[in-house]
Amino acid sequence: MKAAAAAMVTSVPVACAAGLILRIFNPVPWHALVAVLMWSFFILFIWCSLYFSIKQWQRSNEEKERLLRAESEVREARLLALRYQLNPHFLFNSLNAISMLILDEKGPEARRMLAQIGDLLRISLASEVKAEVELSQELAFTEGYLAIEQTRFGERLRIDITVPFETRDAMVPNMLLQPLVENAVRYGVAPLVEGGWVAIRSSLQADRLRIVIGNSGRRGEGKHKNNGNGIGLGNTEERLKTLYGTDFDFSLAWPEAGGCEVVLELPLRRAPNLQEVSLCGL
Numbered sequence: 461m462k463a464a465a466a467a468m469v470t471s472v473p474v475a476c477a478a479g480l481i482l483r484i485f486n487p488v489p490w491h492a493l494v495a496v497l498m499w500s501f502f503i504l505f506i507w508c509s510l511y512f513s514i515k516q517w518q519r520s521n522e523e524k525e526r527l528l529r530a531e532s533e534v535r536e537a538r539l540l541a542l543r544y545q546l547n548p549h550f551l552f553n554s555l556n557a558i559s560m561l562i563l564d565e566k567g568p569e570a571r572r573m574l575a576q577i578g579d580l581l582r583i584s585l586a587s588e589v590k591a592e593v594e595l596s597q598e599l600a601f602t603e604g605y606l607a608i609e610q611t612r613f614g615e616r617l618r619i620d621i622t623v624p625f626e627t628r629d630a631m632v633p634n635m636l637l638q639p640l641v642e643n644a645v646r647y648g649v650a651p652l653v654e655g656g657w658v659a660i661r662s663s664l665q666a667d668r669l670r671i672v673i674g675n676s677g678r679r680g681e682g683k684h685k686n687n688g689n690g691i692g693l694g695n696t697e698e699r700l701k702t703l704y705g706t707d708f709d710f711s712l713a714w715p716e717a718g719g720c721e722v723v724l725e726l727p728l729r730r731a732p733n734l735q736e737v738s739l740c741g742l
Contacts, residue, residue: 551581553642557612569611576608591703594731595662595669596628602637602660609645616655617645627662630669631729633699639692640673640722648675648720657719669726677720693722700726 554577561570583601599621610617641658649656656676663670693712700708709725 551577553646554608557608561612573608573611576604576611580604580608590634592631592729593634594628595623595630595632595671598632598634598637599623599628599660601635602641605638605641606645606658613645613649613655616652617649618655618657620657620659623660623662627664627669629731630662630664630726631731632669632671632726633696633703636696636699636724637671637673639696643692644673644675644677644720644722648677652676664728665725667728669728671724671726672721673724674715674719674721676718678718679714679720700724 554573558570558573558577561567561573580601583604603621606617606619610619637660641660644658649658657674658676659672659674661672661674697710700710704727707727709723711723713721713723715721
């Protein structure tokens with residue numbers, strides 16, 4: 461509509477001016493002049509409509525791109541802030557565990573845990589900050605964290621990881637597993653004198669990736685009685701909302717077989733094949 465109005469405003473005076481100039485320098489019958497004016501107006505109107513339509517389309521696209529860039533920057537900043545919220549929390553808990561080992565006069569274990577924490581933090585700081593990473597990369601980081609907890613708990617902590625190959629290249633939020641596993645250890649293993657277990661399982665269901673993080677916690681203990689409201693669960697839910705909107709499921713359950721489970725269902729996104737990308741770039 462705006463393009464048509466602009467074309468009308470532009471083409472009418474131009475066509476009239478052209479007709480008057482033609483009438484002055486080359487007298488023609490009025491009916492011929494009217495025909496020339498109509499034809500000139502039609503050509504100018506079509507040309508102006510096309511020009512203004514293209515300009516309006518370009519401005520609209522530029523505005524959409526600007527809004528998308530702004531939304532993307534806001535989302536990335538929020539994800540980055542949420543991720544960095546986890547690092548001090550993890551470090552505080554780890555240093556607290558080391559202090560407990562020292563108080564228990566377990567020097568070798570404390571030194572080993574310090575070395576493991578150093579390695580884990582070095583990996584965390586050296587890795588590129590991304591909103592999503594492959595499940596295999598996320599799992600490798602989580603296994604490093606579990607190695608620290610294994611040093612702390614020894615035989616009291618039993619670990620079961622079942623992550624099939626076909627799920628390992630699926631994209632998941634960065635730092636997804638570690639805070640949830642940390643919660644599982646803290647509330648599902650640490651309070652039990654006999655110790656307990658932590659399990660990580662993944663599977664594919666149509667176009668969804670399902671991840672289950674289970675532990676031996678009993679219903680009603682710790683923060684589980686409130687369906688979990690610690691920093692790990694709350695932070696994870698906020699990041700899932702930022703990344704996927706409402707296209708995810710995140711729940712806490714207590715199976716009849718015992719224990720506690722955090723269940724996630726995410727849209728299945730595959731990591732790009734580097735070889736294919738390279739071939740496309742040739």
